[in-house]
Each structure stands twice: as structure tokens, then as C-alpha cells.
Amino acid sequence: MGSESPSAQYIHMVQHLIEECIVFNMSKEECMEALEKHANIKPVITSTVWNELEKENKEFFDAYSKKREERRFDSDGETSQRQRIRDVVSESTVKNSNDDDKS
């Protein structure tokens, strides 16, 4: 990417790394720590990029933090399990309502 300034490239890289951490469900702090440890990126930079990302993707991060919070109270994954069940059931209900009239 010769057209991008080094800053842009760098920031892009940091974003990429942050996204990877999010995939791992990490918190911002965990991410900062990991990036510093494994990629030598100053936590302040990670933090800043994270914040900016959050501004640009508010909805995503809202959902993300909500999910993380649920996880916190959910030691054996029960909440997420329930959520998945709900999802599946509602999905099937939608399907069923169209073509079945089992009374």
C-alpha cells in the first residue's frame, strides 16, 4: 500500500490487531496488554485506536460490551446457551408459522 502514509498503515495495522482481540472476546485492557506484549505496541496507541474505533462503530461496541458483561455472570456459559436456544427456537417458530397449523 504505497499510497497510504505510514501513519495510516500503522493505524490500520493496530485496528487489525484490535479486531483480532475482539474475536477473542478480549477487553480493551486485555487487548492493550496483548498488543504490547506480542506486537510491541504502546498501550496508549492501542487504547486510542480502540476508542476511535468505538466512536466509528458505536453499535458494534455496545453490543460487544453487553455480551461481555453477560459472559461475566455466566460461568458455565448458561446465559449464552439459553440465548442460543432462544435464537434457534424463534427462528424455527418463524419457519413453522408459515406452513404448519398443528393445533
Place this chain on the structure above:
Amino acid sequence: MLAVSPLRNPRNEREGEMEAFSIDESEFPDFSGGNLLDSIDFDDLFIGISDGDVLPDLEMDPELLAEFSVSASEESEVKTTPIDKSDDENSSGNQQQEIITLVTAKAEEEAVCGGDETNINPSPKETERGRKSISHSKNGKRKVKVDWTPELHRRFVQAVEHLGVDKAVPSRILELMGIDCLTRHNIASHLQKYRSHRKHLLAREAEAASWSQRRQVYAAASTGGKREHVSPWIAPTMGFPPVTPMPHFRPLHVWGHPSVDQSGMPMWPKHLTPPPHGWHPAPPPPADHPFWLPHHHSHVPTQGMPCFPPHLQPTRFPPPAVAGIPPPAMFKVEQGSVGGQMPPPGQTLPQPPSDIHPSKESVDAAIGDVLSKPWLPLPLGLKPPSVDSVVVELQRQGVPKVPPACG
């Protein structure tokens, strides 16, 4: 709706002929005189009809006719004679009589099953069920239309399944359905259609299931060969429960096949291994994860995730979601479990990745990948912040240069 069109065409021809029977006997002399008509074997034309049977709508196939002969006792006398056409001249006379007999018999039958119907005309309440206009005039020309509403069909299917699909005989189905003014013939033709449709459906579902099971087998095989009992499943004859096919694979749902929905998940896990020993169920895609994870490079290989997590509880797990996804994506579905948290088998659903602590190695690997291959696409594809605002913010924080000179 009664759509027996393929059968109808030849029958129309016959209908015409049959009308001729009832109306005008004079046609017969030609028939029996057999000069020019000798070359045509009319017997063949009428085999399926059974001459005495005037009701033109009765699309009775020879095979079904056999059933009817067995079951329709009151009609058998009507039928056997005409089939036996040795003497055309005689039969013509008989036929006329039998026509009337048949009509009467039918009328009686209708009356009986109709309950309070003393005449033959359909009662208004029928409109809720299959709309059917029965008019048994003496020459029985009118077609009987059965509208197979979902409700009606459902009852039909219930009756059929109660009897057993292969053993379901129209007369018994009729009894079980208990619907006035459905004739055995209607049922018979509907049954025929239903059976052929079912075969089609089951074949597809078996195919879909076998495909998915095969995938599972392959994936499981990579875990290490604990799956001796897997091989039977690969066999073309899947040991698949014929009655309750995998509900979520519903490819065709035209006929509102009820059993498909009723059978819940549970059938499936039975076919998979008794889950324990060494089976590492893949975590499901975090259903609430707002962003699909399209790309996961490092996590895949080692875990040997089966494609379909065989959850051990009778929960309706999202194989439907998975099934709908093209294979490559399916593979990515189970990405998460890298978190190194392999739940002991036989327990609750496995965790999505890194519930609490992602494994350091995997994180490290992921990061390493990003650093070494910057061209790789972003896993989440979040909207990037403006570079300028980042830079400005960083400067505010005391980071004058990006990238910083010193790591």
C-alpha cells in the same frame, strides 16, 4: 385442488365414451361390430376405469383399483362384472344397470357418511373442509373436486401415519379422517401423490443428512480415530430413521409434512456418537455476536472440530443455521473454540472462544499473523476511524509520531 392432469387426458377420452354409454347405447354396435374398430383394443382403454363406473372424475389407476376392489365391498359386484368383459353386447346392457347401481351405491355411501345429508348435495359446512361439489346426477357427469386444504391434508397425513404409510389403505384412511364426502377415490389419488412426494422428500433429506454426517466423520476423523463406529454411517444406506428425518434439513416443505416438525432435535444426536469420550464439540457461532466472523486463520486446524456440534442436550441447536451455510463457511463457524477451553464432554454446551482467558498462544499466533501478513482482511471489518483524528488524539496523549520510533 385436484390435479391429476396426466391421468386426465386419456380419461377425457374415456369420459366421452362413458357418457356415450349412459346416454346412447347405439355406440356399442360399432364397438362390438368391430370392423374398423377391431384394431383398437378398447379393453385396454377401460381397464383402469371399470366400465360400470360412471363417475368420470375417478382417476383410478389399476393399482389403486385393486385396493378398491378389496375394500369396496359394496362396489365390488359392480366392478367385477365389467372388468370381465368377455361379451361386449351383454356388458353394455349390464353396464347401464350397473351405472345406476353404482350411482345409487355411491349416493348411499355419501348419505351415510354425510350424516344428516339426505340428499346428495354437499352441505354448506363442507366448505370449511375440502370444498367439494358432489352432484350425483344419474349420469354422474360432474367432476368431484376435492380441495386439499392444509387442514384437510393434515388430517390425511395423520391418518396415513397412524396406519403406516405403506399400509395405509384409502378406505381406512377415509374412516380415520371421518370426513364426509371424501370418496375413497379422492383419498386414493391423494395418497398416491403423497407417497411419491414422501419418497422424494426422504431421499433428499437422507442425502442432505448423509452429506453432513460425512463431513462430520471427516472432521472427527482428524481428531484421531476414535470413531470406529463411524464407518457405517458413511455407507450409502444410512442408518437413518426413516420416520423422523432431520427436521432442520427440510428442503421441501410443500406438503406441510407434520412429522418433520414434530421430531425435535433429539434424533440427531443419537446418530452421532454417544458424545463423550474425546468428542470435542465445537462451540456454536456465538449467536449474539453481531458480526459474522468470516476469517479465522490460525484457529482451525488443530482442534479438529466436527462440523456439527452434537450437543448433548435436547436443545434445538442451530444446525439449521449451519446447514444453510455453504460448506466453506460452515467450517468457519466453529472457529471460536480456540480459547483452549475444551469443555469436558457430556457437559453443557461448549463455550465460545476465550470466555475468560484466551489462550496466550492463540492470541500470539493471531497477532503474529497480522504483523506478518498485513494484507489479510480484517476479521470484523469495522469501520476504520479517520487517520487524522487518531493521530491528533495520539499527539494529545503524548505520542508525537505514528508509528513511534521506538516500540
